[in-house]
Amino acid sequence: MSDFSVSAVLREDQGKGASRRLRRENGVPAIVYGGEAAPVAITLKANELNKLLESEAFYSSVITLDVAGNTETVVLKDLQRHPSKAMIWHADFLRVSADSKIKAHVPLHFINEESCVGVKTGGGKVTHQLTSLDIVTTADHLPEFIEVDLAAVEVGTVVHLSDLKLPEGVEALALTHGPEHDTAVVSVLAQKGAEEEAAE
Numbered sequence: 158m159s160d161f162s163v164s165a166v167l168r169e170d171q172g173k174g175a176s177r178r179l180r181r182e183n184g185v186p187a188i189v190y191g192g193e194a195a196p197v198a199i200t201l202k203a204n205e206l207n208k209l210l211e212s213e214a215f216y217s218s219v220i221t222l223d224v225a226g227n228t229e230t231v232v233l234k235d236l237q238r239h240p241s242k243a244m245i246w247h248a249d250f251l252r253v254s255a256d257s258k259i260k261a262h263v264p265l266h267f268i269n270e271e272s273c274v275g276v277k278t279g280g281g282k283v284t285h286q287l288t289s290l291d292i293v294t295t296a297d298h299l300p301e302f303i304e305v306d307l308a309a310v311e312v313g314t315v316v317h318l319s320d321l322k323l324p325e326g327v328e329a330l331a332l333t334h335g336p337e338h339d340t341a342v343v344s345v346l347a348q349k350g351a352e353e354e355a356a357e
Contacts, residue, residue, distance in 0.1 A: 160221070161209060161212075161214075161215055161218050161219075161220045161221065162220070162221045162222075162223065163201060163205070163206070163209065163220055163221070163222050163223070164201075164202070164205070164223045165187065165199040165200060165201050165222060165223065165224045165225075166199065166200050166224070166225060167197065167198070167199060167200075167224060167225055168186060168187075168198040168199050168200045179200055180203070180244065180246075183202055183203045183204060184200045184201070184202065184203060185200065185201045185202070185203050185206055185245050185246075185247070185248060186198070186199075186200060186247050186248075187199050187200065187201050187247060187248040187249065187250060188247075188248075188249055188250070189222065189224070189229070189231060189250045189251075189252060190249070190250075190251060190252070191231075191251040191252040191253070192252035192253075192254075194252065197224065199224055201248065203244070203245065206245060206248065207245065210236075210245070213264060213301070213302070214301040214302075215233065216233060216262070216263075216264075217232075217261055217262065217263040217264070217299060217300070217301055217302070218232070218299065218301060219231070219232060219253060219296050219297075219299060220232065220233065220250070222250060229252055230252070230253055230254065230296070231250040231251060231252055231253060232250070232251050232253055232259060232261065232296070232299070233248065233249075233250060234249045234250060234251045235247075235248070235249040236248055236249075253296040254296065255295065255296055255297040256295050256296070256297065257295060257296045258293065258294075258295055259293070259294065259295070259296055259299070260291060260292070260293055260330060261291070261292050261293075261294065261299055262289055262290070262291055262292075263289060263290055263292055263299075263300055263301070263302055263303055264288065264289045264290075264302045264303075265285075265287060265288055265289055265290055265302065265303050265304075265305055265342070266302045266303070266304050266305065267283070267285065267305045267307055267343060268304055268305070268306050268307065268308075269306055269307050269308035270283050270307050272308055273307040273308060273310055273345060274308070274309055274310065274311050274312075275310050275311045275312035275313070275314060275345035276312075276345065279311060279312030279313075279345070279347065280312065280347065280348060281311075281312035281313070281345040281346055281347055281348065282345070282346060282347075282348050283307065283343060283344075283345055284343065284344050284345075284346060285342075285343050286340070286341040286342055286343060286344065287340070287341075287342045287343070290303055290318075290321075290329060290330075290342075291329070291330040291331065292323075292327050292328060292329060292330055293327075293328045293329075293330050293333060294326055294327045294328065295326055297326075298324065298325060298326035298327055300324050300327060303321065303323060303324075303327075304322075305321060305342065305343060306322075307343065307345070310343075310345050311345065312345050312346065312347050313345070313346065313347065314344065314345050315341050315343075315344040316341070316342050316343045316344065317339045317340065317341055317342060318331055318332055318338075318339050318340055318342060319332065319336075319339045320342070321342065
């Protein structure tokens, strides 16, 4: 897990007018909820948050949130962005402990695509059906990403969720609903020209 820290202050004024003023002054309204404590309205610094959001890992990491000197561990649950400007409109953070069972959205990192057997010797083409994955895990097992190794994948193969080597303590959310939700993740299929040549 990456070690991310975010500082915030308590937000006294709430409502649309107050939020507009905050955004004009480099602030991002946010809320922290979950656990046994009541939800708390906070303000983050827009420039600091934008810098953290440049890191892919920030979206799927446990974050240390410091609110007026009190720290707690959270995960980023939701971001609302301005429809046309590069601005964060609002952020939601969920309190977690090491053994909190959480749902998270993590990126898939595909490795060895160029050296994939189905591409190098079979003339196939890699097609991604998914680029990220919804998972269920505990906060202390939350991965930054899931690696999908394509080195040994042959042409004509479809890699499904059940084929992924997930880290310890991590489940694919879709598979918790039953085997009929075992969707395709990536495939290596013969290209049209190669199929026609083989037929000839």
